[in-house]
Amino acid sequence: xxxxxxxxxxxxxxxxxxxxxxxxxxxxxxxxxxxxxxxxxxxxxxxxxxxxxxxxxxxxxxxxxxxxxxxxxxxxxxxxxxxxxxxxxxxxxxxxxxxxxxxxxxxxxxxxxx
Amino acid sequence: xxxxxxxxxxxxxxxxxxxxxxxxxxxxxxxxxxxxxxxxxxxxxxxxxxxxxxxxxxxxxxxxxxxxxxxxxxxxxxxxxxxxxxxxxxxxxxxxxxxxxxxxxxxxxxxxx
Numbered sequence: 001x002x003x004x005x006x007x008x009x010x011x012x013x014x015x016x017x018x019x020x021x022x023x024x025x026x027x028x029x030x031x032x033x034x035x036x037x038x039x040x041x042x043x044x045x046x047x048x049x050x051x052x053x054x055x056x057x058x059x060x061x062x063x064x065x066x067x068x069x070x071x072x073x074x075x076x077x078x079x080x081x082x083x084x085x086x087x088x089x090x091x092x093x094x095x096x097x098x099x100x101x102x103x104x105x106x107x108x109x110x111x112x113x114x
Numbered sequence: 115x116x117x118x119x120x121x122x123x124x125x126x127x128x129x130x131x132x133x134x135x136x137x138x139x140x141x142x143x144x145x146x147x148x149x150x151x152x153x154x155x156x157x158x159x160x161x162x163x164x165x166x167x168x169x170x171x172x173x174x175x176x177x178x179x180x181x182x183x184x185x186x187x188x189x190x191x192x193x194x195x196x197x198x199x200x201x202x203x204x205x206x207x208x209x210x211x212x213x214x215x216x217x218x219x220x221x222x223x224x225x226x227x
Binding site: 004032034041042043044045046049089091093101102103104105106107 | 118154155156157158159162170205207214215216217218219220221
């Protein structure tokens with residue numbers, strides 16, 4: 001069956017450290033993968049997109065990697081700040097499907113301690 | 115520029131009652147989505163519109179859920195009758211047709227008692 005798995009346990013890190021979140025998938029052939037941030041009581045907000053033929057993408061303190069052999073994406077936040085505390089969702093769009101149809105993972109809660 | 119607007123933000127009803135949620139997408143966005151999000155889970159697509167046409171409603175429980183997007187702008191999602199298991203956050207999102215970035219509204223938190 002198709003599955004998208006993210007760390008179910010909350011990730012607690014110290015301010016200034018690098019946070020690394022994992023997204024693993026099975027039985028998908030994603031054309032691209034996205035990462036969203038969701039704060040309590042709000043809808044998800046788009047952060048980054050990485051295509052199947054890309055290995056790495058960066059945006060300011062954010063970095064995403066995509067390994068289609070391992071079927072895994074890693075999301076890194078460098079020099080983390082308490083304001084980075086939120087739930088982070090990965091989402092896949094399958095190759096051959098509608099361009100904008102996304103399947104979301106369960107999300108990982110990140111808590112950055114000052 | 116205004117984001118995706120949803121109302122109400124919160125709704126508490128008794129089981130078997132009807133309920134409706136309203137969404138106004140970002141101006142110019144042809145594609146509109148309704149998602150359901152249970153606590154501790156990611157959003158799950160219920161229905162996707164391209165303009166006024168529902169192009170993917172395979173996940174919509176059609177025995178009790180219905181949706182419409184008249185004139186291809188605003189949309190309404192209805193549940194009738196509501197069940198206890200329908201308690202969740204209902205998210206609306208919009209995007210430009212063919213775009214991969216979706217813009218989400220704040221959601222409506224539904225509690226069915």
